[in-house]
């Protein structure tokens with residue numbers, strides 16, 4: 433949106449800065465519907481104050497489109513200046529998430545090589561083996577909290593396919609990872625007994641272990657069919673590869689980016705299918721009609737068009753992430769409001785996906801809204817953004833979709849599950865969307 437009048441004369445978006453210094457940061461963590469409440473009060477664009485910065489939330493398809501289309505022009509193409517300090521420190525300077533400009537593009541290109549179709553095809557059999565092992569384990573357990581089990585499952589898949597480590601979830605590596613991840617949104621006091629201090633300690637241990645793995649792998653004649661193997665071989669146009677520090681921090685970034693989000697997506701899938709038995713049955717019918725023989729391949733997954741719509745609807749109704757920050761590098765105008773330089777802006781998948789001007793009855797779970805005939809998400813660009821958009825759109829998107837499809841196929845075909853009554857199924861938003869009581873289920877073979 434361009435202006436022909438001085439930006440200075442424009443009003444700031446409505447909203448409240450909250451308390452001095454801390455602003456509305458505590459409300460952001462405590463209030464279940466932080467964004468929705470303010471959206472109802474102020475509309476699609478509102479101001480607040482988070483993590484020490486004046487901040488603007490820009491909700492809806494038009495706002496997301498404006499933001500993603502103007503990265504580098506009005507908004508930073510990175511999150512480094514917008515994320516809380518602990519996240520910045522614990523992720524590390526070399527992490528893709530903290531890079532901007534040409535360095536971000538160079539690293540992203542190298543990393544993307546591990547997520548192309550040919551690479552994904554090589555991951556299917558390992559993913560299938562780990563998934564089957566977990567399904568057998570859950571059958572033996574009978575009753576359990578699925579969210580915490582899904583976190584172990586996705587960590588095992590990620591560790592095996594990223595760095596070739598077996599059964600990481602029940603090892604020191606898994607423990608260090610958990611402590612590190614808990615520090616990302618902590619208070620940045622680096623003492624041995626604080627959350628942040630312990631997370632820093634675990635970051636060193638994780639990076640040291642990853643370094644050992646990289647050095648071992650560099651000695652081997654073949655680099656292996658996992659993300660690290662492909663990253664060791666990856667070269668840019670000038671023949672440059674990733675440095676040891678870059679490799680270590682990229683692997684930690686991938687582990688984080690892919691783990692919480694996927695645990696969230698899978699637990700939402702399990703919840704939605706338990707609550708919508710007709711959809712679970714329709715997934716089964718598609719599987720029977722396709723008569724897919726094992727071993728599963730990417731070709732098989734391509735044919736599962738109904739399942740694809742179900743997964744898409746899961747990520748619409750409960751997007752795992754609640755958006756990401758950008759810094760305003762040049763003042764601009766949106767919808768008649770001034771967006772001042774130096775402020776932060778956030779996009780928000782959830783509010784965008786609940787827009788009743790785009791989605792019919794947005795609260796209801798209805799995979800059919802994505803049939804080619806309805807295609808509700810296609811009416812306006814940026815109406816569907818669970819994986820973000822613009823220059824930082826999720827690099828692991830196809831990996832995530834593959835794991836979701838494989839998990840859904842094997843679990844729906846062979847198993848049944850029911851929700852344990854009396855639990856709180858409300859979705860907690862942070863750090864990633866998850867059921868309040870962790871999704872307690874009874875799980876058995878069909």
Ligand code: HEM
Pocket residue numbers: 511528529540685686687689690691693694697751752753755756757817818819820821823824825826827828829831832
């Ligand atoms: C970025 C969502 C799975 C790796 C993002 C962003 C979103 C997102 C919204 C953009 C953040 C921003 O705008 O700043 C998701 C969801 C997933 C998922 C919903 C699962 C359902 C994965 C997986 C991996 C991964 C499995 C890797 C194994 C990344 C990386 C970035 C990213 C590296 C940063 C890209 C960049 O900075 O250029 N993801 N993600 N994600 N995602 Fe994912």
